[in-house]
Amino acid sequence: xxxxxxxxxxxxxxxxxxxxxxxxxxxxxxxxxxxxxxxxxxxxxxxxxxxxxxxxxxxxxxxxxxxxxxxxxxxxxxxxxxxxxxxxxxxxxxxxxxxxxxxxxxxxxxxxxxxxxxxxxxxxxxxxxxxxxxxxxxxxxxxxxxxxxxxxxxxxxxxxxxxxxxxxxxxxxxxxxxxxxxxxxxxxxxxxxxxxxxxxxxxxxxxxxxxxxxxxxxxxxxxxxxxxxxxxxxxxxxxxxxxxxxxxxxxxxxxxxxxxxxxxxxxxxxxxxxxxxxxxxxxxxxxxxxxxxxxxxxxxxxxxxxxxxxxxxxxxxxxxxxxxxxxxxxxxxxxxxxxxxxxxxxxxxxxxxxxxxxxxxxxxxxxxxxxxxxxxxxxxxxxxxxxxxxxxxxxxxxxxxxxxxxxxxxxxxxxxxxxxxxxxxxxxxxxxxxxxxxxxxxxxxxxxxxxxxxxxxxxxxxxxxxxxxxxxxxxxxxxxxxxxxxxxxxxxxxxxxxxxxxxxxxxxxxxxxxxxxxxxxxxxxxxxxxxxxxxxxxxxxxxxxxxxxxxxxxxxxxxxxxxxxxxxxxxxxxxxxxxxxxxxxxxxxxxxxxxxxxxxxxxxxxxxxxxxxxxxxxxxxxxxxxxxxxxxxxxxxxxxxxxxxxxxxxxxxxxxxxxxxxxxxxxxxxxxxxxxxxxxxxxxxxxxxxxxxxxxxxxxxxxxxxxxxxxxxxxxxxxxxxxxxxxxxxxxxxxxxxxxxxxxxxxxxxxxxxxxxxxxxxxxxxxxxxxxxxxxxxxxxxxxxxxxxxxxxxxxxxxxxxxxxxxxxxxxxxxxxxxxxxxxxxxxxxxxxxxxxxxxxxxxxxxxxxxxxxxxxxxxxxxxxxxxxxxxxxxxxxxxxxxxxxxx
RNA sequence: GGGCGCAUAGCUCAGCUGGUUCAGAGCACCUGCCUUACAAGCAGGGGGUCACAGGUUCGAAUCCUGUUGUGCCCACCA
Numbered sequence: 009x010x011x012x013x014x015x016x017x018x019x020x021x022x023x024x025x026x027x028x029x030x031x032x033x034x035x036x037x038x039x040x041x042x043x044x045x046x047x048x049x050x051x052x053x054x055x056x057x058x059x060x061x062x063x064x065x066x067x068x069x070x071x072x073x074x075x076x077x078x079x080x081x082x083x084x085x086x087x088x089x090x091x092x093x094x095x096x097x098x099x100x101x102x103x104x105x106x107x108x109x110x111x112x113x114x115x116x117x118x119x120x121x122x123x124x125x126x127x128x129x130x131x132x133x134x135x136x137x138x139x140x141x142x143x144x145x146x147x148x149x150x151x152x153x154x155x156x157x158x159x160x161x162x163x164x165x166x167x168x169x170x171x172x173x174x175x176x177x178x179x180x181x182x183x184x185x186x187x188x189x190x191x192x193x194x195x196x197x198x199x200x201x202x203x204x205x206x207x208x209x210x211x212x213x214x215x216x217x218x219x220x221x222x223x224x225x226x227x228x229x230x231x232x233x234x235x236x237x238x239x240x241x242x243x244x245x246x247x248x249x250x251x252x253x254x255x256x257x258x259x260x261x262x263x264x265x266x267x268x269x270x271x272x273x274x275x276x277x278x279x280x281x282x283x284x285x286x287x288x289x290x291x292x293x294x295x296x297x298x299x300x301x302x303x304x305x306x307x308x309x310x311x312x313x314x315x316x317x318x319x320x321x322x323x324x325x326x327x328x329x330x331x332x333x334x335x336x337x338x339x340x341x342x343x344x345x346x347x348x349x350x351x352x353x354x355x356x357x358x359x360x361x362x363x364x365x366x367x368x369x370x371x372x373x374x375x376x377x378x379x380x381x382x383x384x385x386x387x388x389x390x391x392x393x394x395x396x397x398x399x400x401x402x403x404x405x406x407x408x409x410x411x412x413x414x415x416x417x418x419x420x421x422x423x424x425x426x427x428x429x430x431x432x433x434x435x436x437x438x439x440x441x442x443x444x445x446x447x448x449x450x451x452x453x454x455x456x457x458x459x460x461x462x463x464x465x466x467x468x469x470x471x472x473x474x475x476x477x478x479x480x481x482x483x484x485x486x487x488x489x490x491x492x493x494x495x496x497x498x499x500x501x502x503x504x505x506x507x508x509x510x511x512x513x514x515x516x517x518x519x520x521x522x523x524x525x526x527x528x529x530x531x532x533x534x535x536x537x538x539x540x541x542x543x544x545x546x547x548x549x550x551x552x553x554x555x556x557x558x559x560x561x562x563x564x565x566x567x568x569x570x571x572x573x574x575x576x577x578x579x580x581x582x583x584x585x586x587x588x589x590x591x592x593x594x595x596x597x598x599x600x601x602x603x604x605x606x607x608x609x610x611x612x613x614x615x616x617x618x619x620x621x622x623x624x625x626x627x628x629x630x631x632x633x634x635x636x637x638x639x640x641x642x643x644x645x646x647x648x649x650x651x652x653x654x655x656x657x658x659x660x661x662x663x664x665x666x667x668x669x670x671x672x673x674x675x676x677x678x679x680x681x682x683x684x685x686x687x688x689x690x691x692x693x694x695x696x697x698x699x700x701x702x703x704x705x706x707x708x709x710x711x712x713x714x715x716x717x718x719x720x721x722x723x724x725x726x727x728x729x730x731x732x733x734x735x736x737x738x739x740x741x742x743x744x745x746x747x748x749x750x751x752x753x754x755x756x757x758x759x760x761x762x763x764x765x766x767x768x769x770x771x772x773x774x775x776x777x778x779x780x781x782x783x784x785x786x787x788x789x790x791x792x793x794x795x796x797x798x799x800x801x802x803x804x805x806x807x808x809x810x811x812x813x814x815x816x817x818x819x820x821x822x823x824x825x826x827x828x829x830x831x832x833x834x835x836x837x838x839x840x841x842x843x844x845x846x847x848x849x850x851x852x853x854x855x856x857x858x859x860x861x862x863x864x865x866x867x868x869x870x871x872x873x874x875x876x877x878x879x880x881x882x883x884x885x886x887x888x889x890x891x892x893x894x895x896x
Numbered sequence: 897g898g899g900c901g902c903a904u905a906g907c908u909c910a911g912c913u914g915g916u917u918c919a920g921a922g923c924a925c926c927u928g929c930c931u932u933a934c935a936a937g938c939a940g941g942g943g944g945u946c947a948c949a950g951g952u953u954c955g956a957a958u959c960c961u962g963u964u965g966u967g968c969c970c971a972c973c974a
Contacts (some may be wrong), residue, residue, distance in 0.1 A: 014934080424954095516968085610934080764928080
């Protein structure tokens with residue numbers, strides 16, 4: 009026996025091969041004469057750590073990129089990280105706070121110094137972790153969305169969009185995070201699905217000019233009463249008709265505000281009266297615009313009240329504390345009519361979880377109408393194919409209802425908006441301060457650099473990552489033509505070579521955040537799509553279907569899993585139930601299966617390495633080889649088809665079943681010599697070839713163990729690595745050979761079953777009578793039948809007596825098995841009668857089908873032929889069964 | 897509230913343009929095996945009227961409609 013471990017030990021193998029591939033530079037790509045196959049990684053957050061979603065996502069990308077290499081493409085997988093402005097800044101702020109440093113005490117430059125320090129220290133860990141998974145990225149091409157070149161690109165694009173008139177600065181009601189003191193995009197606001205428990209307060213306002221007439225409104229935000237500028241009711245509401253033209257008095261501050269009428273107000277909600285606070289509610293803002301109402305903004309950026317509340321004691325008070333105090337006051341003064349608990353949806357910041365404050369603010373917006381049409385079109389016509397296709401509907405719906413994109417964020421970590429404000433309040437937009445000054449001086453020649461103030465805000469993260477597939481190849485540095493506002497491919501052969509990329513593998517959650525915007529940028533700047541296919545993965549959930557998250561603590565550490573089950577085992581497990589778009593309910597059982605598969609492969613190696621070899625060949629195994637040749641050809645073709653259709657789970661399953669069942673359980677058992685005897689050299693060599701081909705096919709899925717087996721099964725020349733092997737050319741499939749092999753399998757199974765039913769051990773030999781029209785297959789496999797099925801004698805033709813013989817069908821052939829036992833005739837009869845009944849019904853339905861003219865005429869000829877064959881086989885089986893029954 | 901999707905064995909899911917040798921796989925379960933590559937294994941077995949009700953068709957898990965359940969996305973109900 010060889011010195012190989014009894015079980016496969018992934019930890020002794022994986023790092024070795026990864027280092028080897030790295031040293032050989034196998035992952036690197038440079039443009040050459042081959043066609044390109046490009047994937048740009050969805051850049052993880054620079055401060056992120058590997059989680060299960062990354063494992064799934066990057067396994068898929070690695071399978072695709074390795075397959076592409078095998079197929080002769082110049083495969084390039086570009087890795088990188090995203091600066092993730094708000095998420096990273098939040099982390100840095102928290103870290104500083106723990107050190108007793110407040111962000112507000114730092115200058116912008118000081119803060120960024122800390123941030124970059126943090127990035128250097130913790131950034132990119134995730135990329136190192138990906139290496140353990142086996143990710144074959146071209147690490148030399150690693151990009152970061154705040155690299156100097158990338159920064160330059162983002163700024164250039166901002167200036168370009170501004171010059172094209174796509175960007176504008178506008179006063180808008182935005183979602184404001186009072187903790188991070190930044191605007192949030194709609195996508196960054198999350199609503200608790202179940203809603204939250206809130207108090208709905210009914211407050212009465214006195215009608216002006218009356219002694220004791222009041223109008224009662226319902227609100228969840230009584231603290232904003234100070235900023236009310238109207239009361240609104242539905243014009244159809246008969247209860248309030250008499251208030252037309254009247255005014256109400258705001259409690260406490262005694263300001264008079266008009267009663268207005270608008271359809272927006274629902275008569276049936278609350279009291280049917282709505283207080284209107286244009287500065288602090290998006291709807292109210294709309295109402296305010298429509299009815300020309302005054303706008304009173306009563307909050308500071310941090311959510312505390314400002315002097316506009318008009319009550320000295322409340323100035324500087326936090327909004328929620330203010331609410332509590334003020335409600336008490338209202339109650340004390342008799343303004344509070346009632347309080348009830350309702351369930352409503354409260355928006356919270358995705359990052360800080362604080363309740364979002366609607367706020368009027370000057371922000372930069374990108375006019376999406378100007379840039380989104382093409383991005384919808386290319387998905388509609390499948391220039392960009394979404395997988396699974398159902399996301400097309402979702403995509404369309406979003407693109408048709410797209411809103412302008414607020415691209416500014418009140419943060420420091422990110423790309424600073426290149427807008428410069430002049431003393432007169434106007435602004436210029438330019439790639440640099442110098443350039444900005446030049447522009448400003450055209451307005452006023454006396455201006456100096458000191459007069460210009462650059463915008464304090466940075467750009468939304470997605471306003472940089474939407475350039476990813478273009479900018480990882482430097483699309484906006486040398487090749488960007490500022491006069492046309494397009495990338496000139498002639499100036500960037502590299503981009504021209506790698507772009508468009510082949511496939512983007514990402515989660516559906518960011519279909520709009522990121523995918524749609526990359527398509528927009530691609531169309532805007534090159535007129536070409538950024539990727540041909542978008543493979544949308546599912547979400548990795550736990551057994552209970554909950555999303556895996558840190559706070560729930562229900563996610564295993566991927567690195568622990570890799571250590572315990574091997575990267576190959578984990579990859580296998582993740583892929584085993586992950587068709588595109590399907591969530592996967594993670595269970596350790598899945599990676600266990602992967603690990604077990606590794607062990608199975610490992611033991612094939614042990615078997616073959618452990619055999620003694622004798623010269624020569626074994627002619628009797630020729631039909632076995634014919635069968636195996638055809639099976640492996642079938643698998644090679646089928647696998648190719650499945651992978652090209654991105655049906656990776658099915659592809660993996662195909663290989664698993666082929667290797668485990670056909671190759672191990674049948675083929676190896678057939679060619680394995682009796683214990684202690686040597687195997688013929690010719691047989692071993694053929695077997696090694698089969699194993700090698702299977703390993704090549706499996707390599708994209710399980711790269712480490714396949715490389716290890718490749719090198720262990722025989723001595724290799726330096727550089728003869730499985731990594732470099734081409735996808736095998738499928739041989740021809742000999743249908744008869746396949747059929748023969750399958751027949752042999754059924755025959756052996758039948759004999760085994762007979763023994764099992766009789767509770768006999770394998771060691772009991774069986775005598776078999778075979779009644780077959782064509783006996784060639786039995787003769788060809790005679791040796792195997794005698795040895796592997798432990799058949800003592802094989803007799804063609806009917807037995808003289810069926811006494812104590814078991815009757816079975818193998819295919820259409822009738823066989824009698826003599827195990828030297830008494831057989832329960834009644835049981836046998838019942839079984840045969842059941843079978844007869846089944847085949848009678850079966851034949852009837854096929855005959856019915858075939859006698860239907862419409863079927864014969866309309867159905868595909870192949871289908872009809874198949875039905876005829878089914879009928880013939882069925883009839884033969886029925887005949888055999890009836891004969892068996894008669895013989896009993 | 898609007899849109900989209902899903903419903904197949906105890907569990908997780910396959911089943912591609914409708915054709916009864918398609919009702920499947922893995923896990924779980926049961927039986928028998930320490931057979932000298934592998935107990936992380938080998939040989940077998942039980943288990944589903946393909947959510948429910950209609951319809952189209954010669955034929956439906958597969959197409960259509962409705963019902964129920966369930967999930968996701970979008971949205972301003974105070």
